[in-house]
Amino acid sequence: MNRLKKFFLNLKFRHKIILTYFLVSIIPITILGLFCYEQTRYLLLNQEKENLKKSFSESVAEIENSANVYNNLANYTTFNPMVLEVVNYDYKSYYEMYYKFHNMLDPYIDMLKALHNEVQQLTIYTTNNIVKHSDYIIPMDNIKDTGWYQEVSGKYQPHWFVSDKKDIFLAVQFINKNYNNIQNILYVKINSESFFKSLYNISSSNCGVYVLDKNGEVIFENKNYDGENDYFLPSTELNKGKKDSVTYNNRNYVLIKSDINNLGWTVYLYKPINLIVESSKNIIYTVYLIVGICFLLILVVGYWLSYIIVNRIERLTKNMKEMDMEHLDVTVKSDSEDEIGILINSFHRLIVKIKTLIQEVYKSEIARRKYEMKALQAQINPHFLYNSLSLINWKAIRSGEDEISEMAQLLSTFYRTSLNKGSSVISVENELNNTEAYIKIQVMMHNYNFDVNFDIDDKVKEYYTINLLLQPLVENAILHGIDEKRNNRGMLRISAKQIEKDIIFEVEDNGVGMEPEMCEKILTTKTKGYGVKNVYDRIKLTYGENCDLKFISILNEKTVAIMRIPIEKDKNKFNE
Structure with a gap:
């Protein structure tokens, strides 16, 4: 902390202002950007959930409607007098049997298959003493060993089943009150792809779909994801999460559940949350772009403001660094009345005062030197000195001492020019x-x-x-x-x-x-x-x-x- 404080204190004032301005601005902008991101993510996630629920409900409703149609078809067939007559008739000959099959049963079944393209097979299994006719009528002995026969036998409501090959069919036993010795079961096989078409459609948008029967066995599943990522969610994980979400392999999924009561099935829709958020990329990128532009504007405005504020201080600092006793010139001026303007003008007045004092000191020093010089000159009486040197020169000439005479003349010249008449x-x-x-x-x-x-x-x-x-x-x-x-x-x-x-x-x-x-x-x-x-x-x-x-x-x-x-x-x- 102390090193950080020292680093901040050693920064130039301009950099301090820019850093402070940037930090003060970036914190609220960052918080605002994160808030916008989270709110956008939250709204899009909820909106996508609602859209998925709506689409999922419509798909499940479409399956329920289809199931009701086929239940009605089964009930209509099992109660149809013409069908009851054909399957319960006491045939005396094969011709009689062929006649009823060909003229009564075949047209009826062909009509049903023509009206319902999804019906792949419609068969009546019977204990009546009749021969197999195409796949329209088959003896009961052919299905008595199947599991679904045991479940349908003795029950008069349509039951839905899925075979090992994932084929969907329903079966229902005829009510034969007038034919006590004959048992008939209607078998209707439906094209699974057509039946689950709505689930294929909804799972094509980066979703996965499961359909489980009442025993928890998977009777239908489909997933479709863009790219190479595998977002598969095992069916065993469906009931391990919360009501509307589940986590698997550190990945969160939105989970939607719906029951098809008339079939006893449960349908699940799951979608990775990150794929839902990806749909908001454009909005998120726009938020990032706006935040980036705000940062850029902050830097530009911060630099501009710091220049306006600090430029005068920097010029004053430079002027002060360049100043010494030989250069006392203030090059910075300011007409502003803020603290910096007051500082510059006060500095200008201070330097003017210093220059005035220095000039006074210089003048006093010059005067002092002059007075010292005059005092030195005053100590020597020029007339007494020159007369003495002239006498020495005359005595030297009379004595023949030329060198002494020259010395006296030189001294006279030296002191005359030195004293210079004051x-x-x-x-x-x-x-x-x-x-x-x-x-x-x-x-x-x-x-x-x-x-x-x-x-x-x-x-x-x-x-x-x-x-x-x-x-x-x-x-x-x-x-x-x-x-x-x-x-x-x-x-x-x-x-x-x-x-x-x-x-x-x-x-x-x-x-x-x-x-x-x-x-x-x-x-x-x-x-x-x-x-x-x-x-x-x-x-x-x-x-x-x-x-x-x-x-x-x-x-x-x-x-x-x-x-x-x-x-x-x-x-x-x-x-x-």
Whole structure:
């Protein structure tokens, strides 16, 4: 459960909405679909049961009617005076017998068979002293050993029987009150296929039919199913189920029972329930189709609604991810008054406030640096310094100390350009002069043990920049590059050139170099004095994103400091 909860919480908000919307919608639709399916199945099952009962009742009624017709035929024959005279007459000769048979009995039986096509045989068995005549009259001795004779003898109501060959016949004994010594039995054999025609018809629609006699013996059965499946239900299972259903081999059947009272038979109709339900496939498929369309609409509408709801949140999230101290721009806007609109507008106001505070901090930092610079400059009395250096230069010339004189002149040049009359804006030409003076002092202090190469484009000298940008880079190259070199002669290269609207300064030394990690760290590490980080912070405060300072170094080979600043001809734009 916890893992499922964690999975849900880690989903994107859009997916949460879609999943929630889908679950909330699918549950009632699924319940509704199942309810429709069950109701449809229930109604169709009941409707099919009613239809089967109606058809079955009509079929059984048709058999009962047929049985009544043949019972009436039997009764009519056994009471017919002409038939009674023929079978009970005391014949004196064969001619007399032939005459009555041919002219009286034969036409009558032929007429009955013509009127009732289902009658296959109509025979009168008699104890009268007459000879066999076709199958119309046969001596009684031929049937006295049969089981049905014992059941019919002495009874004057028609009895129905089914032979071992499933032949259907009825038999009834004549009432011979005036012929006490003669016994006659009428035998009527009926075509079973015609007799059970109605049951054949009903069993042709994926049903099975049984007809059982009073002893429970099967006298008729028929089944007909589409396809290869065998849905046969043994007759022994008919009375094992409920009143109207039975289960066999894990298959449920509808069971309908009806009695044919005048025959003593019981008729059963059974049909597998799954075949009844199959007739509702089209309706069920339609329900499935509607449910599927509902699911599709739910997904489309859910995705559309989630897009409307979440799109602004996603754009706000993306904007927040892309935002840092250098990119404080809100790209998402909203004029809605819902919670998301309030969130976006509140975020916009917050960023505006942050940008305002940052600008104030930047301005205060710039001001602080300016004040620090002015304080540093104020500590040095320019007139006192320049007069002192001029006196040292004059004394050195009188003493013949040319090197001391040059050092004093270089110091005077360096501090004059550094102090820059209290201004932080300086021409590129003076910045280069300041740097050159500093380098010559360092060369003299290092006993001329490294060489210097200047590669200056004269076009850049006419532009303005903030002061003291190159000197810290040169100082870093000498102290951490050339001074730590143990072999070969040191080399320092100073380059300044214009590329499009930028000035590119390069300070290169052939010192010990540094690791790539240090090239990044040197711009963010605070050092004592007026170092590289100070230069990086000042150009960022002054030029923003339009400048850059980076280091490229090869260990034990060289280090190059590359500074890019935009060109500027008007020194008043620096807002001193």
